Amino acid sequence: MLKTLEYTDGIVRMIDQTKLPVETVYVDCKTSGEVADAIKTMVVRGAPAIGVAAAMGVSLGAQSINTDDPKQFAEELEQHCSVLAASRPTAVNLFWAIERMKKVAESCMNGSIEKAKETLKEESIRIWKEDIEINKAMGKHGQELVPDNSTILTHCNAGALATAGYGTALGVIRAAVEAGKKVRVFADETRPFLQGARLTAWELKEDDIPVRLITDNMAGYFMRTGEVDLIVVGADRIAGNGDVANKIGTYSVAVLAKEHGIPFYVAAPTSTLDLSLDNGDQIPIEERSAEEVTHIGGKRFAPEGIEVAHPAFDITPNALVHAIITEKGVVRPPFKENLRKAKAQ
Ligand code: MRU
Numbered sequence: 001m002l003k004t005l006e007y008t009d010g011i012v013r014m015i016d017q018t019k020l021p022v023e024t025v026y027v028d029c030k031t032s033g034e035v036a037d038a039i040k041t042m043v044v045r046g047a048p049a050i051g052v053a054a055a056m057g058v059s060l061g062a063q064s065i066n067t068d069d070p071k072q073f074a075e076e077l078e079q080h081c082s083v084l085a086a087s088r089p090t091a092v093n094l095f096w097a098i099e100r101m102k103k104v105a106e107s108c109m110n111g112s113i114e115k116a117k118e119t120l121k122e123e124s125i126r127i128w129k130e131d132i133e134i135n136k137a138m139g140k141h142g143q144e145l146v147p148d149n150s151t152i153l154t155h156c157n158a159g160a161l162a163t164a165g166y167g168t169a170l171g172v173i174r175a176a177v178e179a180g181k182k183v184r185v186f187a188d189e190t191r192p193f194l195q196g197a198r199l200t201a202w203e204l205k206e207d208d209i210p211v212r213l214i215t216d217n218m219a220g221y222f223m224r225t226g227e228v229d230l231i232v233v234g235a236d237r238i239a240g241n242g243d244v245a246n247k248i249g250t251y252s253v254a255v256l257a258k259e260h261g262i263p264f265y266v267a268a269p270t271s272t273l274d275l276s277l278d279n280g281d282q283i284p285i286e287e288r289s290a291e292e293v294t295h296i297g298g299k300r301f302a303p304e305g306i307e308v309a310h311p312a313f314d315i316t317p318n319a320l321v322h323a324i325i326t327e328k329g330v331v332r333p334p335f336k337e338n339l340r341k342a343k344a345q
Pocket of ligand 1: 045046047048091155156157158159162163167168169195233234235236246247248312
């Protein structure tokens with residue numbers, strides 16, 4: 001199985017997602033700051049993968065602390081956590097993972113610092129392992145929504161590369177294939193960062209799952225010609241009412257799906273649920289650089305000095321979402337009530 005990231009011998013090794021599929025190179029992070037940079041520059045990206053990377057980053061930070069004083073250890077650990085938390089704002093898995101690591105650190109404060117460091121390392125590896133299991137469970141539940149002989153449209157990359165392995169939306173597709181169903185995929189290229197063209201198309205092709213790459217503005221055409229049976233996407237954060245933050249362009253896909261009567265599903269682990277937020281308007285939307293819009297592969301194609309807008313995510317209102325596929329099962333409206341039940345399970 002493709003290894004998005006792994007943690008051995010004091011190094012967090014990540015496949016460099018800015019270089020795929022042209023080059024397969026790895027980036028070694030030895031400090032929490034290097035992990036934060038890798039998240040910021042999207043060497044590692046995708047909500048669950050960002051969460052796992054952050055947990056490993058907290059562990060790297062802990063290993064580097066040189067003190068026997070628990071108070072000093074806690075203060076320095078907090079600094080490492082702050083650096084990681086400042087890397088990207090939208091995917092809640094980042095904050096979820098940091099909080100989980102902090103709680104583990106607190107529970108260790110009566111023992112030795114050496115033991116705490118070991119426990120934090122183990123916890124980050126546990127988060128990594130759990131993520132793969134969660135994705136497989138999500139796949140099992142989600143594949144039941146996939147009819148045999150169907151065509152699925154997906155946006156961005158919610159695959160093995162966006163997680164510790166297997167994927168969320170692509171996990172559902174993989175599970176449908178494993179259940180013996182015949183499926184085809186339309187992968188939106190996903191401008192401006194091209195996660196669909198570079199990563200989803202690559203992952204599915206590697207797995208021999210039939211995939212056709214389309215530019216984002218072709219999605220409506222294929223929905224109108226009746227060639228799309230369902231949509232499955234991932235999520236970066238889901239508010240308490242079921243509003244979904246996902247890669248910019250997801251909202252347009254959802255509106256088109258409604259117009260054409262096509263089911264729109266979101267696959268996400270319960271760690272992506274942010275029940276502290278009433279609705280999607282409260283989700284912080286990351287604004288990324290103008291250069292990601294004006295350049296492709298380092299080459300400028302827009303006029304120099306042009307004003308650019310670049311929200312990296314958008315909000316799909318809950319009314320456009322047919323169901324949210326989680327590791328606990330398929331959650332349907334009313335989301336406010338049912339997401340709470342799923343999270344509490
Ligand atoms: O900016 P990215 O590439 O980190 O955005 C990724 C997405 O929007 C994914 O759809 C989402 O994180 C779900 S990944 C399982």
